[in-house]
Amino acid sequence: MSIDAAINALVPLLGDRLSVSKSDLDAHGQSETHFDAIPPDAAAYPRSASEVSAIVKICANHRCPVIGYGAGTSLEGHTLAVQGGVTVDFRNMADVVQINNEDMTVRVRPGITREDLNTQLRATGLFFPVDPGANASIGGMASTRASGTTAVRYGTMRDNVLALEVVMADGRIVRTGTGARKSSAGYDLTALMVGAEGTLGLITELTLKLQGQPEGVAAATCTFPTIDAAVEAVTDTIAMGIPMARIEFLDAASVAAVNAYSKADFPQTPHLMVEFHGSATGVEEQAARFGDIASDHGGAAFEWATLPEDRNRLWHMRHHAYWAILASRNGATAIVTDVCVPISTLAQAVRETQDDIERSGLSAPILGHVGDGNFHAILLIDPQSDAEKKTAQGLSARMAERSLALGGTITGEHGVGMGKLDYMTAEHGVGWDVMTQIKRALDPDNIMNPGKVVRLNG
Amino acid sequence: MSIDAAINALVPLLGDRLSVSKSDLDAHGQSETHFDAIPPDAAAYPRSASEVSAIVKICANHRCPVIGYGAGTSLEGHTLAVQGGVTVDFRNMADVVQINNEDMTVRVRPGITREDLNTQLRATGLFFPVDPGANASIGGMASTRASGTTAVRYGTMRDNVLALEVVMADGRIVRTGTGARKSSAGYDLTALMVGAEGTLGLITELTLKLQGQPEGVAAATCTFPTIDAAVEAVTDTIAMGIPMARIEFLDAASVAAVNAYSKADFPQTPHLMVEFHGSATGVEEQAARFGDIASDHGGAAFEWATLPEDRNRLWHMRHHAYWAILASRNGATAIVTDVCVPISTLAQAVRETQDDIERSGLSAPILGHVGDGNFHAILLIDPQSDAEKKTAQGLSARMAERSLALGGTITGEHGVGMGKLDYMTAEHGVGWDVMTQIKRALDPDNIMNPGKVVRLNG
Numbered sequence: 051m052s053i054d055a056a057i058n059a060l061v062p063l064l065g066d067r068l069s070v071s072k073s074d075l076d077a078h079g080q081s082e083t084h085f086d087a088i089p090p091d092a093a094a095y096p097r098s099a100s101e102v103s104a105i106v107k108i109c110a111n112h113r114c115p116v117i118g119y120g121a122g123t124s125l126e127g128h129t130l131a132v133q134g135g136v137t138v139d140f141r142n143m144a145d146v147v148q149i150n151n152e153d154m155t156v157r158v159r160p161g162i163t164r165e166d167l168n169t170q171l172r173a174t175g176l177f178f179p180v181d182p183g184a185n186a187s188i189g190g191m192a193s194t195r196a197s198g199t200t201a202v203r204y205g206t207m208r209d210n211v212l213a214l215e216v217v218m219a220d221g222r223i224v225r226t227g228t229g230a231r232k233s234s235a236g237y238d239l240t241a242l243m244v245g246a247e248g249t250l251g252l253i254t255e256l257t258l259k260l261q262g263q264p265e266g267v268a269a270a271t272c273t274f275p276t277i278d279a280a281v282e283a284v285t286d287t288i289a290m291g292i293p294m295a296r297i298e299f300l301d302a303a304s305v306a307a308v309n310a311y312s313k314a315d316f317p318q319t320p321h322l323m324v325e326f327h328g329s330a331t332g333v334e335e336q337a338a339r340f341g342d343i344a345s346d347h348g349g350a351a352f353e354w355a356t357l358p359e360d361r362n363r364l365w366h367m368r369h370h371a372y373w374a375i376l377a378s379r380n381g382a383t384a385i386v387t388d389v390c391v392p393i394s395t396l397a398q399a400v401r402e403t404q405d406d407i408e409r410s411g412l413s414a415p416i417l418g419h420v421g422d423g424n425f426h427a428i429l430l431i432d433p434q435s436d437a438e439k440k441t442a443q444g445l446s447a448r449m450a451e452r453s454l455a456l457g458g459t460i461t462g463e464h465g466v467g468m469g470k471l472d473y474m475t476a477e478h479g480v481g482w483d484v485m486t487q488i489k490r491a492l493d494p495d496n497i498m499n500p501g502k503v504v505r506l507n508g
Numbered sequence: 509m510s511i512d513a514a515i516n517a518l519v520p521l522l523g524d525r526l527s528v529s530k531s532d533l534d535a536h537g538q539s540e541t542h543f544d545a546i547p548p549d550a551a552a553y554p555r556s557a558s559e560v561s562a563i564v565k566i567c568a569n570h571r572c573p574v575i576g577y578g579a580g581t582s583l584e585g586h587t588l589a590v591q592g593g594v595t596v597d598f599r600n601m602a603d604v605v606q607i608n609n610e611d612m613t614v615r616v617r618p619g620i621t622r623e624d625l626n627t628q629l630r631a632t633g634l635f636f637p638v639d640p641g642a643n644a645s646i647g648g649m650a651s652t653r654a655s656g657t658t659a660v661r662y663g664t665m666r667d668n669v670l671a672l673e674v675v676m677a678d679g680r681i682v683r684t685g686t687g688a689r690k691s692s693a694g695y696d697l698t699a700l701m702v703g704a705e706g707t708l709g710l711i712t713e714l715t716l717k718l719q720g721q722p723e724g725v726a727a728a729t730c731t732f733p734t735i736d737a738a739v740e741a742v743t744d745t746i747a748m749g750i751p752m753a754r755i756e757f758l759d760a761a762s763v764a765a766v767n768a769y770s771k772a773d774f775p776q777t778p779h780l781m782v783e784f785h786g787s788a789t790g791v792e793e794q795a796a797r798f799g800d801i802a803s804d805h806g807g808a809a810f811e812w813a814t815l816p817e818d819r820n821r822l823w824h825m826r827h828h829a830y831w832a833i834l835a836s837r838n839g840a841t842a843i844v845t846d847v848c849v850p851i852s853t854l855a856q857a858v859r860e861t862q863d864d865i866e867r868s869g870l871s872a873p874i875l876g877h878v879g880d881g882n883f884h885a886i887l888l889i890d891p892q893s894d895a896e897k898k899t900a901q902g903l904s905a906r907m908a909e910r911s912l913a914l915g916g917t918i919t920g921e922h923g924v925g926m927g928k929l930d931y932m933t934a935e936h937g938v939g940w941d942v943m944t945q946i947k948r949a950l951d952p953d954n955i956m957n958p959g960k961v962v963r964l965n966g
Contacts, residue, residue: 154851194692195692205667208696230915231882232917234654235931236703265749289609393610394611454686458686459688460693461693466692484682504694
């Protein structure tokens with residue numbers, strides 16, 4: 051078999067950094083959500099881009115699939131070895147290569163997690179702002195074009211990756227981008243690789259934009275009588291040009307789950323959690339103006355967290371909301387939805403989704419990054435119940451369709467993986483064919499994470 | 509001949525909106541800078557995307573080159589018909605399709621200029637921030653990944669185009685992106701088309717992000733004793749996280765040219781021109797902090813322009829600096845360079861460039877968007893003098909090489925066109941091959957603006 055031949059050829063290259071132990075393969079065959087486990091045939095632990103290149107060349111010779119692996123926190127089955135093959139685990143390529151203080155950039159290797167990166171940046175006064183909640187690897191975040199709570203202010207991985215080193219499907223090592231902040235020198239290969247989910251190449255180094263630690267930070271929670279009122283407060287705040295660093299929405303069901311899990315006592319109604327970054331006086335001004343707007347829409351029960359430990363507790367709760375929601379139903383697994391709509395249609399999208407959930411009989415709290423129009427319903431199901439799974443899949447499909455009908459996208463930040471393939475034609479039409487043409491041009495044998503983003507025969 | 513056959517086939521489609529008159533062809537064969545005129549064989553004036561699609565299909569059948577044309581303000585010969593063919597002029601597709609106030613987006617057709625767009629937006633309280641100086645068309649700005657004076661705050665076209673409609677090389681009409689602010693749904697075709705200079709398709713519609721008109725605006729000029737001092741003031745301001753909307757550098761020679769052209773009397777030393785956007789109090793605070801930083805580096809002769817008419821006069825002078833510099837030498841033509849380096853190397857890059865210019869004996873004022881590390885030397889030459897042209901080309905080549913050696917790019921915002929092809933291998937290495945693979949996949953017959961960005965045989 052070609053996969054076996056590839057593995058045999060990899061042994062002399064990697065020695066004990068190539069594993070076929072059942073526990074290793076099982077660990078790489080898991081996913082965070084509802085997908086069945088699909089382990090690879092081997093796991094490789096390269097130490098350098100040239101080793102990654104050698105691995106890919108060997109796999110290319112044998113037409114053996116190659117799947118990149120960071121922290122395994124993705125939600126659409128991105129790392130599952132649906133056609134078998136070799137998982138390339140970047141745990142030995144997880145360091146900061148160089149911090150450029152004056153340029154406010156950092157070069158890192160893909161396995162480093164965002165929390166590790168920010169720990170290592172602490173003394174510089176700089177930080178990397180993209181924050182998907184999970185302690186994902188930076189390579190994985192780039193590959194899924196991740197974002198999270200701070201995208202409304204600092205953008206997504208699309209906006210924060212300046213340059214990449216990528217091993218292509220034939221083993222060539224390509225450097226995209228430069229150390230400059232911008233360039234017009236040809237096709238934007240950096241942007242093409244960000245969000246490609248390892249289907250066009252494996253990222254082996256990233257140059258990231260950093261931000262200065264803000265002088266002033268203010269965070270708050272407040273309640274709203276209805277979802278519409280909360281969303282209107284968000285859209286008004288955006289329209290006023292008030293630069294929010296975070297603006298997160300939780301519906302009443304999410305708040306209940308967070309209360310139970312984190313021993314908190316937020317009133318059980320829709321909430322916004324906001325944060326402002328800036329100069330000390332700037333933050334004060336922004337916070338006051340937001341308070342006025344929120345009050346106009348029935349916002350109440352403001353709780354300002356000015357001490358760092360209070361803010362950390364707040365965002366810790368927000369980041370663990372997924373686990374809180376999962377814990378709210380014993381033994382449940384989750385289908386995590388991820389639509390993103392134009393802000394003008396956000397209230398309608400959330401409302402119709404809630405109505406649909408109510409009709410379904412499932413429990414499915416909603417939360418999201420409403421400043422971007424991006425929200426998630428966490429569809430809780432009994433993993434043994436085919437009926438519930440079917441109901442949840444129906445809900446998920448209708449959310450995607452609703453998002454498209456409102457001018458939105460089927461995935462704001464989680465990516466396509468296996469879970470969103472069925473909606474790609476509906477979102478992109480002929481554009482999906484163009485993506486497939488690019489895939490065929492750059493990976494004609496379809497060895498790079500096959501079965502994700504595009505569908506090729508064979 | 510295949511081009512003649514294509515033109516014959518276009519007549520029934522377009523009637524008198526297909527022109528082969530010498531004046532029309534000559535007008536489309538000009539460029540703003542030093543390139544020789546190369547007119548197309550016909551100029552087409554389509555009214556709709558479906559007409560553009562029909563034009564491209566006919567041209568594809570006859571393997572006839574197709575060149576997009578907006579306002580003709582590009583600087584690297586992007587619109588020159590180096591292999592003949594049909595220029596598609598978007599003057600009849602130059603309107604606002606829809607303004608979405610709540611989403612702060614606008615859909616436009618590619619022929620609209622940035623000034624026209626902002627005039628039409630005026631009543632909404634919104635504006636489109638990307639400002640390359642020239643009154644370029646939005647389609648052209650997207651195609652060259654243009655930026656300009658405001659990129660330091662609002663980003664480049666890469667950051668401000670949310671979605672596109674594109675006619676591909678076989679006439680298929682593709683929609684990239686959605687109305688959502690972000691998406692992880694597959695390869696970023698929007699980013700691939702932005703900066704592709706019409707070599708992968710013709711943009712027939714764009715969805716753009718808009719910004720709220722800032723409540724407060726403050727602009728100022730100030731002098732510095734040396735280039736290094738000015739650049740250090742810029743890097744310190746950035747490091748402090750002070751959000752500048754514009755921060756422009758002019759060397760003493762540029763100031764002299766502006767003084768002569770605009771009847772101004774700026775002191776003849778290096779200058780920064782800055783602008784701050786925000787709330788009234790926020791702008792005041794930013795301006796004060798910038799003033800302190802600038803003074804620390806010898807900044808002096810501050811002139812604040814608080815009235816709109818004074819600010820407009822200031823930026824009008826900056827935007828016309830190219831013409832001022834051109835007028836500073838009778839009968840001269842210009843080679844406009846466009847490098848962008850990491851901020852940490854900017855002072856060195858400018859200094860070495862000035863030394864090189866001095867040694868060359870040419871007049872070549874320097875100015876640029878220093879907040880991004882992007883600067884231009886305007887190399888003034890006698891169009892009749894081959895010796896001067898050769899000297900200028902040597903200077904230009906050394907600027908590109910110097911930029912690459914410092915970790916920068918050969919073009920920050922002007923694009924590749926014909927002028928930067930020779931440096932693409934030096935900047936991208938194998939990456940240029942990847943670009944070529946993409947081009948071959950999407951335009952196998954090389955009919956879309958051939959001879960630009962990539963080099964294909966035939």
